[in-house]
Amino acid sequence: MSSPAMMLRRFCCFSTAVSPSTSSSSSAPTAKKKPLVFLGSPQVSATVLDALFNASSSPDSPFEVAAIVTQPPARRNRGKKIMPSPVAQHALNRGFSPELILTPERAGEDSFLYTLRALNPDICITAAYGNILPSKFLKIPPLGTVNIHPSLLPLYRGAAPVQRAIQDGVKETGVSLAFTVRALDAGPVIASQRWEVDDRIKDLSF
Template sequence: MNSALMLRRFICVNASATLSSVAPSPKKKPLIFLGSPQVSVTVLEALLDASSAPNSSFEVAGIVTQPPARRDRGRKVLPSPVAQYALEKGLPSDLIFSPEKAGDEAFLSTLRDLQPELCVTAAYGNILPTKFLSIPLHGTVNIHPSLLPLYRGAAPVQRALQDGVQKTGVSLAFTVRKLDAGAVIASKRFQVDDQIKAPELLSLLFSEGSKLLIRELPSIFDGSAKSKAVPQDDSEATLAPKIAPDEAWLSFDQEAFVLHNKVRAFAGWPGTRAKVLVLDDKSGQQNEVELKVITTRICQSTEVLNGEQDCVTFKKGSLVFPCGGGTALEVLEVQLPGKKAMDATAFWNGLRGQKLKKL
């Protein structure tokens, strides 16, 4: 592998500690894994564990992930969580690829040399072109955290929570050129708790998705999965577009259930924010403050709505914000800029008698 390939490589500190599951073995079917964020690590871990079993028919022959990026609040350029995990497990650095695009010719040439029988994606974060999809013998399969054809796209869990769904799930589907439109090999349905947030639900769905994958690998390798996979009904498809940072702001003109669902959906990234006014009756001073709203619930009591329309009150450990339609939202946890997260009681006590109004 010469430098002309122009592929980023990672330096493996302990290159001698290689995994037996990824050592070249002509007897095992080569599989390539594509993933990037922390939730993808769960899937890679399951594949490595399964490939190391005595009766395993496959090996993880390579890993494809996003290039290193700034993490830890932008201070350091670090490899993706998947790359970090692979290096910690002793995966040889020349088996970890991070092309800028999955259609890069140098990368595709390397992929062809590996002769994969199957590619598996789990939150890889890059579009796979036709010339990529034509390489693996048995195709490419994807773990998608929704019940396809619902919520096709970049943010299925976030958009499902934002919509307030009571049921969702995870699908194992073949990858085709059209976004998340391939035939579904298997799926699993779950009830959605009305307090669960996106990071927790994502973790659950990818964990269960990895179990579906390991269960179905034999049928994928022997070809029977293609005959049993169920084509999606495009007429029932819904989209889950990528979240924009400016969606993070809360508008208290909306009803409480809309805001509560948004807080759950955008937890982790980009988070949800609100602007409030802090008033000091003694000095007459007014300060506008930005709050990151972390945890909420829908207020079930009408007693808290008897004050001024814009006044935020405090009751039983929560900040109560009047919302649209005569509803109210209880905010249980907040964070001020540059500060650590705190519960509503600590924030209210810090006001020292000052009033709070929503903006």
């Protein structure tokens, strides 16, 4: 069974394959990696973030994680302490700079969009971010924004696709990589991976 992380690694390899080739001569300058911004919030999104970190650490990777966008800190657990989102905490545990973890209340805030433009990302990757992305956001990355959605689009668009698939008793579902547009989960599908429904699927509550 493939995973969202494995699909993302294949997507990254594809991006490497189609990027302009550079000379293998030792005297040639190393190409600068392109900035990528990741958007995600719950614990399940940390799997995708790990795939991005691991892929970007490769010397021949065409990109690097320039920033992470996630939900603001909130009261969690029994103690109701104000804590960062699971993705933010995971990034901090991996040594990612806290200054590059952005937590806007809304993705359409002018101050946030100003910061995003300054980062100049070539592409954005989302996985259960939990915030609507406005047109002003979608126009910023020249290569677009790619969403990782746990269904075989166009089936089960929107929230809780895994739970709805299980409730419907389907025998097969999957994960899709699709470009983000203003309409909900309606962008062009880049790739998809089919899975048989079993207990492992229930852990993917994007």
